[in-house]
Amino acid sequence: MTNNKSNLLQKKIIELIDSSNQKKITFADYMNLCLYDSEYGYYNSENILIGKNGDFYTSTSLSSDFGELLAIQLEEFWRVMDKPTPFHLVEVGAGEGNLTINILNYLKTHYPDFFQSIEYIIIEKSEILAEKQKQIIKKSFNKSVISKWYKWEDIENNSLQGCIFSNELIDAFPVHLVEFNQGILQEVYLTNNEGNLTEVLGNLSTIEIEDFFKTLNINFSQDIYPEKYRTEVNIQALNWLKTVTKKLKKGYVLTIDYGYQGDKYYHPQRFQGTLKCYYQHRHHNNPYVNIGCQDITSHINFTALETYGERYGLSNIAYTPQALFLMNLGLGDRISELSSGKIPIGEIIERRNQLHSLINPEGLGNFGILLQGKNLNKEQKNYSLKGFKY
Ligand SMILES: C[S@@+](CC[C@H](N)C(=O)[O-])C[C@H]1O[C@@H](n2cnc3c(N)ncnc32)[C@H](O)[C@@H]1O
Structure with a gap:
């Protein structure tokens, strides 16, 4: 089944390459087809993708804790903004829907006033x-909550007030692959070599890539960068942020994902970039196998989001590791409860593993949480928010 689907998608990609003007497509186009092709793309599959029976875990698939603690922060945003109604909670890339359910369940029970004010909007690329x-x-x-599914183009500019948030969205955007060779930055393309997908290098496909490195002050021609230095550029993340800023009238943008700050991302030692594939809970670096049946991701660049966010009209409010964010919101109390005698002994180990995974410094705990805002007043921006206290 997997092989059949992979073969069909590979055939479709090769046909697209053959019919293109230049007889090649960028790696970003290739990754987009692998993940989001309407017939065979990874995220357009009936299979369970996320969690124990899928290919990878996210914080939201481990237990309800992540969503519940995040809900506490969302409620505080509402209060800081003087409790507007409706308050738009806009979740982008909701996957299997776990986070939505966990947030809403918690708010319904613990914060009924806020729950009444919510209009929950999901923007999801996969049908x-x-x-x-x-x-x-x-x-x-x-019908106890207003929930809507929109495309960005259905939402008027400057119409959302509330919080636009995502967990592991941007790492799933198709990226351009670039390689630095003999003093020039080139882009990776795919061609059809007698029925096989083959990488070739060519000129950059868009000026936005050059602009990106100039903006972040990254210069690959310094001696510290080795020959054949390869990395990725997530141009879609920037376009996405521009759209988000346009649609938001007032409120917060909360981005949760794994990644690095700019100079660390493009460190000379990271000469093969951060691209990774996930298949049945194993990860590897080959995006040309299991086509359409494996996830392909790359780390995100938080500095890029901060820098371009400011350019588009967002202010940077806070950045913190997930472990600290969740501890600030009460994860420590949940760990303490394990020894309170209230939890059946048979459940303690599983529960402890779930909670510890969320703050593991080698894993989810090291994720970054970036908070940006638009049209918030000075007090709202400087307010000492629960999740971001040091
Ligand atoms: C790695 S999954 C994360 C799912 C979920 N947030 C979680 O934490 O389990 C990425 C999700 O983003 C969606 N997605 C990818 N690109 C998108 C885009 N441009 N707009 C909206 N959703 C997108 C995918 O279809 C998928 O639902």
């Missing part, structure tokens, strides 16, 4: 996942 999300939310909440 199959959007359908799954609709089913699961309908089953859990029926």
Whole structure:
């Protein structure tokens, strides 16, 4: 089944290459087809992708804790903004719908006033996942919460007030692959070599890549960079941020993902970039196998989001590691509860593993949480928010 799907997608990609003017496509186009092709793309599959029975875990698939603690922070945003109604909670890339359910369940029980004010909007690229999300939310909440699925183009500019948030969204955007060779920065393309996908190097496909490195002050012609230095550029992340800024009238943008600050991302020692593939809980570096049946991701560049965010009209409010964020919001109390005698002994180990995974410095705990804002007043920006205290 997997092989059949992979072969069909590879055939489709090769046909696209053959019919293109230059007989080649960028790696970003290739990755987009692997992940989001409407027939065979990874995220357009009926299979479970995320969690124990999928290919990888996210914080939201481990337990309800992540969503519940995040809900506490979302409620504080609402209060800091003087409790507007409606308050838009806009989740982008909701996957299997776990985070949505966990946030809404918690708010319904613990913060009923806030719950009443929420308009929950999901922006989801995969039609199959959007359908799954609709089913699961309908089953859990029926009509007790307003939930809507939109494309960005259906939302008017400057119309959202609230918080636009995402978990592991930007790492799933297709990236341009670039390589530095003999003093020039080139881009990786794919061609059809007698039925096989083959990499070739060519000129940069868009001026935005050059602009990106200039903006971040990254200069590969310094001696410290080795020959054949290869890395990625996530131009879609910048376009996404521009759209988000345009649609937001007032409020917060909360981005949770794994990544680095700019200079660390493009460190000379990271000469093969950060591209990774996930298949049945194993990871490797080959994006040309299991085509359409494996996830392909790259780390995100938080400095780029901060720098371009400011350019587009967002202010940078805070950045913190996930472990600290969750501890500030009460994860420590949940760990202490394990020894309170209230939890059945048989559940303690599993529960402890779930909680520890969320703050593991070698894993999810090291994720970054970036908070940006638009049209917030001085007090709202400087407010000492629970999750971001040091
Ligand atoms: C790695 S999954 C993360 C899912 C979920 N947030 C979680 O934490 O489990 C990435 C999600 O983002 C969605 N996605 C990717 N690109 C998107 C885009 N441009 N707009 C909206 N959703 C997108 C994918 O379809 C998928 O639902």
